[in-house]
Amino acid sequence: MVQTISRGSRNKIDGTDPALKPRLRRRSVFEYVAWVVCSLIGLGILVSVSTNPNFKWDVVAKYFTYQTIISGLMLTIFLTVASMLLGTLLGLALAIMRSSRIKPIAATAGVYITLFRGTPVLVQLIFWFNIAALYPNLTIGIPFTNISTAVDINALMAPITAALIGLSLNQAAYMAEIIRGGFSAVGKGQIEAADSLGMSGATKMRKVIIPQAMPSIIPATGNQFIGMFKETSLVSVLGVAELLQSAQLIYARTYETIPLLIVASLWYLVMTLLLSYPQSLLEKKYSRTSSRLPRNAKKVVLTEPEGVAR
């Protein structure tokens, strides 16, 4: 035992040195009440859900890995990945346009972002599906020549195409704002340093601005990705057989509405949980401003004491 010189050490009451006693957190009555009430509510819901026969858990189990559901899930994953990719690329272009010094370019991007963020995705999806009502025939050709091909929009705008276009264009508007936010987080001094070296605009963007904007862009993009996964369920209104629509197709036949919605929801939940793990890793990785370890850390030998990071 450590011999202390303080007066307190002499006042031993039950043999424990007062200096070594743990300091306990104060627990209010409210905390105990909260424990009891929340546990009771949780338990009640759990009992009700598991004993109510109308949930038909056997049906849920039966359809959980059903062929139609799994192929719907695959389509949902495809739609999520594809529209996120296209949306991010277009969003990057929009973000660069938005921060352009040339007014009409910045304004064009601004109008796009306003339009696509200002209207519901559901409306946009239905709009793209019915675009043929506005432009029945699209003629792609070289101006002032006879070389051209007519494209039948109705045939081109299959439900999946419309879904992909609608989701991507909408996502691009949100991604543009996220990326632009990342750009503006890069310090003015960094841009001045690049300018004073005579760096061109494109090099500055690639080597200075984008790498430094990444820490704030990546976590937000991960969030968008998770959001997009659930947003794809809207596509069911176009008749695309993604996860929700696949469930709907089955219960339209069997009238087991709730169990099949549970099946779909469980899959959404599972995928979201799976995605949120890498998301949290990314967030942790990029929350540090930059690496604290030297590159090729093993090779570096710190000789001077001042070499240690401040």
Next chain:
Amino acid sequence: MSNDGTIHARRIRKSFGYKTVLQNIDLDIACGEVCCIIGPSGSGKSTLLRCINGLETVDSGVLKVNGEDFGYYETDTAYHALSPKKLAEQRTRVGMVFQQFNLFPNMTARENVMAGPVLVKRGDKKQAAKRADELLASVGLDAFGDHYPAQLSGGQQQRVAIARSLAMDPEIMLFDEPTSALDPEKVGEVLMVMQDLAKKGMTMVVVTHEMGFAREVADSLIFMDEGFVVERGDAREVLANPKEPRTQAFLKQVL
């Protein structure tokens, strides 16, 4: 005679909105001259420096750097802005060191020094790396090539920043309060590097509050206040016997 390494300014004016920060500034700096600009904050010294590097544009007046009109080309009636490419070319001949170092945090010290030669001049990477190591050695940071800016002290970062500017082989180096953000202990190591540079004959314009550096290293001294050049002359002469009352008042406070 070559005009490389010279700065010539006549009646430079610059205002931000309604506030005029540079009022009819005349400036002549010869090749190899070390000029210190001193004055209270808000006197326009940093703005003057930033104009010479094109980080700010002057509203009117003549500004010739390395003998060329900087950022503009002259016609009979007006000055026309140069293309970004030509402006960048002129800027590569003028190095700038900032108060806040502004190293690129996503690059190691070596990559920072290589940034100019590789990313701007499109030079060979291996050669640039070798040159970068030499430059880092010349500022006393041989062993720190693989370190990121966050792992370096303020003084070390500022020395890397100086090496980064030198990598472009500029004729003129501009220093914007290079030691103001450093703790007193690290000021000396940066001033040493700057003194070495002055000895090698680099044209330098230094905005500073380090009167000791001005006295020992500078050839000429400019005292600015409220956008005007109040007094100029030989550095030691001005510091020892300031003629203008405003200069006397300022130096009394800081010396």
